[in-house]
Amino acid sequence: MRQVAVVAFAQTRHSADDEGLSEPEMILPVLDEVRERTGLRRFGFTCSGSCDYLAGAPFSFVSALDALGAWPPISESHVEMDAAWALYEAWVRLQHGDVDSALVYGFGKSSQGDLREIMTLQLDPYYLAPLGLDQVSFAALQAHAAGADRAALDGIVWRSRRDGRANPYALDLPDPEGEEPEVGPLRPYDIAPITDGAAAVVLAAGDLAWELCERPAWISGIAHRIEPHYLGMRDLARSASAADAARAAGVGKGHVDVAELHAQFSHEEIILREALELPDGTAVNPSGGPLAANPVMATGLIRIGEAARRILDGTAGRTVAHAASGPCLQHNLVTVMEGQS
Amino acid sequence: MTPDVRNTQAEHTLEFPGGYTRSTGPVIGRFLTELRDGRLVGVRTAAGRTLVPPLEYDPETGDAVTGEFVEVGPAGTVESWAWVSSPHAGHPLDRPFAWALIRLDGADTALVHAVDAGDAKAMRPGMRVRPRWRAERAGHVTDIESFVPDVTMIISKVRTEYRVKPGLSLARFLEGVAEGVLVGCRCGSCGKVYVPYRLSCPECGVAVTEEVTLPDTGTVTTFAINNLPDPRAPEVPFVSAYILLDGADIPLIALVGGVPAHEVRQGMRVRAVWVPEEERTPSMSNIKWFAPTGEPDVEL
Numbered sequence: 040m041r042q043v044a045v046v047a048f049a050q051t052r053h054s055a056d057d058e059g060l061s062e063p064e065m066i067l068p069v070l071d072e073v074r075e076r077t078g079l080r081r082f083g084f085t086c087s088g089s090c091d092y093l094a095g096a097p098f099s100f101v102s103a104l105d106a107l108g109a110w111p112p113i114s115e116s117h118v119e120m121d122a123a124w125a126l127y128e129a130w131v132r133l134q135h136g137d138v139d140s141a142l143v144y145g146f147g148k149s150s151q152g153d154l155r156e157i158m159t160l161q162l163d164p165y166y167l168a169p170l171g172l173d174q175v176s177f178a179a180l181q182a183h184a185a186g187a188d189r190a191a192l193d194g195i196v197w198r199s200r201r202d203g204r205a206n207p208y209a210l211d212l213p214d215p216e217g218e219e220p221e222v223g224p225l226r227p228y229d230i231a232p233i234t235d236g237a238a239a240v241v242l243a244a245g246d247l248a249w250e251l252c253e254r255p256a257w258i259s260g261i262a263h264r265i266e267p268h269y270l271g272m273r274d275l276a277r278s279a280s281a282a283d284a285a286r287a288a289g290v291g292k293g294h295v296d297v298a299e300l301h302a303q304f305s306h307e308e309i310i311l312r313e314a315l316e317l318p319d320g321t322a323v324n325p326s327g328g329p330l331a332a333n334p335v336m337a338t339g340l341i342r343i344g345e346a347a348r349r350i351l352d353g354t355a356g357r358t359v360a361h362a363a364s365g366p367c368l369q370h371n372l373v374t375v376m377e378g379q380s
Numbered sequence: 381m382t383p384d385v386r387n388t389q390a391e392h393t394l395e396f397p398g399g400y401t402r403s404t405g406p407v408i409g410r411f412l413t414e415l416r417d418g419r420l421v422g423v424r425t426a427a428g429r430t431l432v433p434p435l436e437y438d439p440e441t442g443d444a445v446t447g448e449f450v451e452v453g454p455a456g457t458v459e460s461w462a463w464v465s466s467p468h469a470g471h472p473l474d475r476p477f478a479w480a481l482i483r484l485d486g487a488d489t490a491l492v493h494a495v496d497a498g499d500a501k502a503m504r505p506g507m508r509v510r511p512r513w514r515a516e517r518a519g520h521v522t523d524i525e526s527f528v529p530d531v532t533m534i535i536s537k538v539r540t541e542y543r544v545k546p547g548l549s550l551a552r553f554l555e556g557v558a559e560g561v562l563v564g565c566r567c568g569s570c571g572k573v574y575v576p577y578r579l580s581c582p583e584c585g586v587a588v589t590e591e592v593t594l595p596d597t598g599t600v601t602t603f604a605i606n607n608l609p610d611p612r613a614p615e616v617p618f619v620s621a622y623i624l625l626d627g628a629d630i631p632l633i634a635l636v637g638g639v640p641a642h643e644v645r646q647g648m649r650v651r652a653v654w655v656p657e658e659e660r661t662p663s664m665s666n667i668k669w670f671a672p673t674g675e676p677d678v679e680l
Binding site for chain 2: 059092095096155156159164165166167169170171172173176177179180182183184219220222223224225266267269270271272273275
């Protein structure tokens with residue numbers, strides 16, 4: 040296995056409203072930031088993650104290439120998923136051994152449409168989508184199946200919002216209040232906020248990582264697993280695929296200083312903590328997590344970036360990042376990163 | 381003036397006119413075809429589990445399912461649910477409803493659908509539901525408009541009409557009431573005074589012959605505050621009380637009014653409030669209620 044590390048990470052100061060920037064305009068500053076930090080202008084491979092349904096325009100990811108400088112032709116790919124999976128594709132590409140660097144970015148402006156309705160479009164077209172089952176509703180089904188304790192959920196939201204206020208990139212959200220459910224048992228504050236934003240990560244292999252960065256965040260394990268799509272075929276109270284991915288990535292092989300979890304609903308944190316078997320001493324989502332900023336299609340990549348940042352800046356030795364896709368945590372990607380002295 | 385183009389905003393709709401045409405394949409197609417006929421079927425896996433709705437593969441193993449379809453339901457059991465208090469335009473119902481995971485009888489997996497239960501309080505694990513079919517079915521998962529709870533309770537209406545006569549003693553009492561007088565009686569054997577008037581002493585079992593007229597003042601011995609409306613009561617809450625008329629040995633039940641309900645107490649002195657003379661009939665409605673006299677309370 041080729042040693043690959045995160046050597047740079049940048050994200051936008053995320054916004055709750057459309058600030059009038061086009062997607063390339065939103066992406067360009069974060070690309071500039073990681074280019075500046077690494078000194079690289081060209082990369083062996085480039086991969087992005089986004090979803091055209093967020094803009095409602097086909098091939099919108101292609102126009103986003105305007106921020107990249109794609110001439111002369113570059114080696115480039117795209118996943119119609121969170122950019123955490125673009126990072127996975129880049130990691131696999133670096134395993135080939137012929138290129139040493141990769142640029143990964145993801146972006147999403149979920150303020151442009153109705154995210155609840157857009158996420159209905161990811162459901163199967165025969166059994167679920169025709170019912171109009173929306174994102175908050177299927178999450179509420181999972182929250183009820185998990186039997187999440189209200190006080191525990193409130194605690195997660197309070198902590199996430201407090202940590203988010205201390206994170207200059209996250210949204211400045213007030214402490215939660217109100218008891219009126221959005222879709223029972225979920226309350227409005229159990230749901231990640233509508234957010235526009237982007238993020239970029241640079242991966243480097245072997246010696247190049249040491250050249251670009253003082254303390255690379257080495258990827259010691261990365262794996263993803265998926266479960267059946269149809270909600271009624273799964274035990275929604277648990278995430279078997281997150282647990283499998285965590286085992287395959289080797290989460291339990293050492294202490295975990297920080298875990299960044301892609302929990303877009305407060306109950307998902309409870310399910311994921313159990314699946315990843317995180318010890319009590321692990322700081323979960325110190326960035327505030329998705330409940331403090333959720334730029335859809337970049338949120339999972341930001342978890343990797345935030346977990347890597349704590350190794351890059353020397354405040355953590357071993358961290359875990361989790362990204363999710365599909366309804367009710369259907370598909371989970373777990374990345375373990377470590378610093379080396 | 382330069383227009384503020386930065387704040388310009390345009391509406392934009394993404395739509396596939398007429399919708400996508402999708403082939404269903406033999407597994408999903410069979411389910412939807414049976415659905416159009418008002419039947420629910422599942423498909424068997426090699427391991428013998430019944431998947432509802434049918435998938436082409438066994439979610440446990442990824443192997444292809446068998447070609448065996450079995451009828452399931454139509455009733456099923458709710459395993460879990462989420463309550464939608466404000467339905468969206470795309471939702472199957474335009475009133476509050478539940479999304480539910482429903483395990484149809486004979487199935488090993490749960491179907492996701494809407495339950496029209498009226499109120500979130502009606503939802504409980506293990507709840508039994510049945511499909512409510514659309515009259516016009518097309519082979520679509522929405523051929524089931526929603527599921528509805530099984531019948532576990534009914535309202536049975538009871539109403540019969542009677543013609544009632546008061547009997548001799550009550551007729552005599554009501555004659556008095558019509559004139560604004562409370563007629564009672566004294567037992568010649570034990571000496572007890574009863575009101576309303578009666579023809580025999582319930583203690584001694586002997587005929588009573590002595591008629592007595594009682595005053596319309598008395599003392600509250602016990603009372604109840606009623607919070608449910610009653611056609612015979614003037615307002616809610618109202619107080620019904622036992623009132624021991626002065627000189628009687630047996631209390632009379634009547635309303636107490638003219639005083640806030642929480643101020644009524646045992647030992648309170650009260651007097652009947654009669655309706656005006658021209659409105660009087662041989663009925664207890666001649667007495668609007670008993671109202672406090674303002675006298676000191678009586679030790680009971």
